[in-house]
Amino acid sequence: MAKKDSKKSKAKKPSKRDLRKQASAELKRQLEVAKRNLKREKERAKAAAKKAKERAKKEVAKARKSATSKVDEAKTAVETVKSTNVAEVVAEKVKTPARAVQRARAKAPVRRAAAKPVSATASAGPNDTWTVAALRAEARKQKVTGYSRLSKTALLDKLK
Numbered sequence: 828m829a830k831k832d833s834k835k836s837k838a839k840k841p842s843k844r845d846l847r848k849q850a851s852a853e854l855k856r857q858l859e860v861a862k863r864n865l866k867r868e869k870e871r872a873k874a875a876a877k878k879a880k881e882r883a884k885k886e887v888a889k890a891r892k893s894a895t896s897k898v899d900e901a902k903t904a905v906e907t908v909k910s911t912n913v914a915e916v917v918a919e920k921v922k923t924p925a926r927a928v929q930r931a932r933a934k935a936p937v938r939r940a941a942a943k944p945v946s947a948t949a950s951a952g953p954n955d956t957w958t959v960a961a962l963r964a965e966a967r968k969q970k971v972t973g974y975s976r977l978s979k980t981a982l983l984d985k986l987k
Contacts, residue, residue: 953986962986 841849953962962982966974971985 953983955983957983 953965957965959979959982962979963974965986966977966982969986974982974985977985
């Protein structure tokens with residue numbers, strides 16, 4: 828009887844058709860798992876991209892705000908410089924104000940005096956009492972060429 832029991836315990840070998848079905852079913856299951864994983868990864872990537880975009884927007888807004896404040900500070904500084912006398916500012920910064928004012932005035936660019944108009948009661952033509960600026964203005968009126976390079980005496984000679 829022992830031999831009969833051993834024959835019954837042996838399982839029947841699956842056919843090729845059954846093996847193919849099992850393999851196909853396993854592949855389908857693996858495909859479904861892969862699709863679910865892919866979908867999950869896409870959602871994670873979208874969420875991460877959304878967060879990164881929000882962070883970037885915040886950074887841009889912060890940078891704009893910072894840049895705007897810097898521009899406003901620069902404008903204020905320019906207005907302050909325009910409205911204050913440089914000599915006074917230097918005098919405030921230095922311990923010896925009088926000396927600082929003298930230094931600032933010495934370093935300040937020299938402004939040219941505007942040519943004084945010659946009045947009708949003045950003498951008939953230019954003379955030694957006229958300033959170089961007035962002589963140049965007169966030379967400009969008379970359309971003398973090269974007057975800007977001439978000295979006071981040369982201007983007087985050309986205008987007489």
